[in-house]
Amino acid sequence: MRVGFYQFAPILREVEINLGKVETAIRHTRADLVVLPEMCFTGYMLSSRDELAKFAEPVPTGPICCRMVDLCRERNTSLAFGLAEQDADRIYNSAVLVTNSGDVHVYRKSHLFLDEKDIFDPGDTPFPVFRLDGVGIGMLVCFDYIFPESGRALALNGAQVVCHPSNLVLDYAQWMTLTRAAENRVFWIVANRTGSETSAEKTLSFTGRSQVVAPTGKLLYRAGTDTEELPVIDIDPRDALDKMATPRNHLLEDRRTDLYPR
Amino acid sequence: MRVGFYQFAPILREVEINLGKVETAIRHTRADLVVLPEMCFTGYMLSSRDELAKFAEPVPTGPICCRMVDLCRERNTSLAFGLAEQDADRIYNSAVLVTNSGDVHVYRKSHLFLDEKDIFDPGDTPFPVFRLDGVGIGMLVCFDYIFPESGRALALNGAQVVCHPSNLVLDYAQWMTLTRAAENRVFWIVANRTGSETSAEKTLSFTGRSQVVAPTGKLLYRAGTDTEELPVIDIDPRDALDKMATPRNHLLEDRRTDLYPR
Numbered sequence: 001m002r003v004g005f006y007q008f009a010p011i012l013r014e015v016e017i018n019l020g021k022v023e024t025a026i027r028h029t030r031a032d033l034v035v036l037p038e039m040c041f042t043g044y045m046l047s048s049r050d051e052l053a054k055f056a057e058p059v060p061t062g063p064i065c066c067r068m069v070d071l072c073r074e075r076n077t078s079l080a081f082g083l084a085e086q087d088a089d090r091i092y093n094s095a096v097l098v099t100n101s102g103d104v105h106v107y108r109k110s111h112l113f114l115d116e117k118d119i120f121d122p123g124d125t126p127f128p129v130f131r132l133d134g135v136g137i138g139m140l141v142c143f144d145y146i147f148p149e150s151g152r153a154l155a156l157n158g159a160q161v162v163c164h165p166s167n168l169v170l171d172y173a174q175w176m177t178l179t180r181a182a183e184n185r186v187f188w189i190v191a192n193r194t195g196s197e198t199s200a201e202k203t204l205s206f207t208g209r210s211q212v213v214a215p216t217g218k219l220l221y222r223a224g225t226d227t228e229e230l231p232v233i234d235i236d237p238r239d240a241l242d243k244m245a246t247p248r249n250h251l252l253e254d255r256r257t258d259l260y261p262r
Numbered sequence: 263m264r265v266g267f268y269q270f271a272p273i274l275r276e277v278e279i280n281l282g283k284v285e286t287a288i289r290h291t292r293a294d295l296v297v298l299p300e301m302c303f304t305g306y307m308l309s310s311r312d313e314l315a316k317f318a319e320p321v322p323t324g325p326i327c328c329r330m331v332d333l334c335r336e337r338n339t340s341l342a343f344g345l346a347e348q349d350a351d352r353i354y355n356s357a358v359l360v361t362n363s364g365d366v367h368v369y370r371k372s373h374l375f376l377d378e379k380d381i382f383d384p385g386d387t388p389f390p391v392f393r394l395d396g397v398g399i400g401m402l403v404c405f406d407y408i409f410p411e412s413g414r415a416l417a418l419n420g421a422q423v424v425c426h427p428s429n430l431v432l433d434y435a436q437w438m439t440l441t442r443a444a445e446n447r448v449f450w451i452v453a454n455r456t457g458s459e460t461s462a463e464k465t466l467s468f469t470g471r472s473q474v475v476a477p478t479g480k481l482l483y484r485a486g487t488d489t490e491e492l493p494v495i496d497i498d499p500r501d502a503l504d505k506m507a508t509p510r511n512h513l514l515e516d517r518r519t520d521l522y523p524r
Contacts, residue, residue: 110518114508126521146507148410148445149522156523170507172444172479179441182434183410217434245408245432246376256372259388260411261418262519 001135003161003187004232005035007210007223009195012043015055019064022081023071031077031232032100033132035191038082038093038142038165045197045204046084049091049119056084056091060104068098076100078132080139080163080191090121095139095165097130105130109141110150127153135160135237138186142166145173145180145190155184156252160240166192168207174222182217185251186240189213194226215240263397265423265449266494267297269472269485271457274305277317281329284343293339293494294362295394297453300344300355300404300429307459307466308346311353311381318348321358322366330360338362340394342401342425342453352383357401357427359392367392371403372412389415397422397499400448404428407435407442407452417446418514422502428454430469436484444479447513448502451475456488477502 006025010018018041026034038044041064042055059065064083072079078099085094085106092108093116099105108123109116127150129136138159144150145164154162162180166173173190181188189212196205208225212233223229243251268287272280280303288296300306303326304317321327326345334341340361347356347368354370355378361367370385371378389412391398400421406412407426416424424442428435435452443450451474458467470487474495485491505513 110521111511111516114510117510122518123521126523143511146445146513147517148414149517152410153522175437175479176441176444179438182438183408217437248376248379249373249405251408254373255409255411256384257524259372259385260415261388 001033001235001237002031002232003033003189003212003235004029004031004230005189005191005210005212006230007192007194007208008228009193010037010040010043012045012197015041015064019067025230026071026075026077026079029230029232033078033080033161034230035163035189036079036081036165037191037193038167039084040081040165040193041083043197044167045199046119047199052084052091052119053086056086058087059085059094059096059106065096065098065104069102069104072098072100073102080165082141082165091119092123093120093141095141095163097137097139097163099132107139109144111144111147113143127157129154129157129159137161137163139163142168145177148180148183151180151184155186159186160237161187161189164188164190166190168192169204171207174209174211177211178213178217178219181213181215183251185215185243187213187215187235187237194228263295263497263499264293264494265295265451265474265497266291266293266492267451267453267472267474268492269454269456269470270490271455272299272302272305274307274459277303281326285333287492288333288337288339288341291492291494295340295342295423296492297425297451298341298343298427299453299455300427301346302343302427302455303345305459306429307461309461314346314353314381315348318346318353320349321347321356321368327358327360327366331364331366334360334362335364342427344403344427353381354385355382355403357403357425359399359401359425361394369401369403371406373406373409375405389419391416391419391421399423399425401425404430407439410442410445413442413446417448421448422499423449423451426450426452428452430454431466433469436471436473439473440475440479440481443475443477445513447477447505449475449477449497449499456490
């Protein structure tokens, strides 16, 4: 399975430019699955719930989703990316998986970061796992990773590859996701963005260093801090089916759920 | 609070020698809390359940516990250490906390490693936290760390300092416990041993590199791979009461327990 990520700097509010940039990049790539950053077509710092609502779209019928379905079919590839999802009067910070056959799946960010609490609704999708050519694919969005329960839930639900669209501003994720991969024996693809965005109140600088991690916790590839790149590497997702930390220790079955608090 | 660990190479079956070694080291130390390795008075590779039973003792009335109570009172210090605990017909791989006032608390390893499953009973103590001069102290034993649920349970139960007696043979713990400390905002003291032990079937080499980690995940001190040392550093356990990863994100309260599977 050829997997990768596209690390770049989306331009705030320039949806058409960002869409074109992604389409061009994907048309120059041969991969089975590419992960893009969180909110990668709109940019991140939309200033209010009202402005967010203008950029949010329903899944799978919205314009960004439709463009990505066309792109995935054209290129026989699958994409995982972040967008603002409108559902009736709710808006979620979602990750969408569009498969090579045009299926569209969604995960809604469970753990909202900082001021996202003012404009997004908290997710209500309990860590679903989707099949892609027989491989279990899970998604998280950015800050979800800091809670070990997120990755664990995906592993328990059968994820072999975790797609992790992000707009990281802290520097925890790059080392913590090594642990996340290893404690669950899953592949982990962090797609972070680069560049910065500025609002009236603040500037956010994104930390790049997107990465692909093996189920052992080994770093398979890490991007630069400021580079635009779309690396693709070969993985065998079956490696993520082996949950044995030792010949006698299964990382999921050895859990002592009788002793853990809620 | 002055905390540390004693990293050394216990000699298998030489309880009196190991006890004397620890007593000498502690008598040359001024500290509030020192963590010792797993099974540090008996050594690790006792060959059978029968042999283990000969070295196991009841807590708090067994001879090792009594010696440590005397030592802690004499030195006005507290010690956390590993031993084989006998309780009726059961034997646990336990961590014992002896306080400066002579109180004795116990935690029984929840996640047995490899062939420990043949000779130990699995622990039945759901991650208790004990007060030491007002500070919440939790304990884990070695392999427990690989399960994020262990550290999480201690944090939820109020631990500020996690004492982690270990006999590590893999190399995950030294980087994973940085994540464990940061995801829970607790101090984490790994007391690993050095040296090796050999049985009829195999040789185990222990990986040293004991460490103290801050609630930010920052490494405060790491020992060498093969050194005998008893470092003591100053920490402020109140740092572990602040669970805010950002001004609006509490690492325990932001958990989405409504979405997590068991």
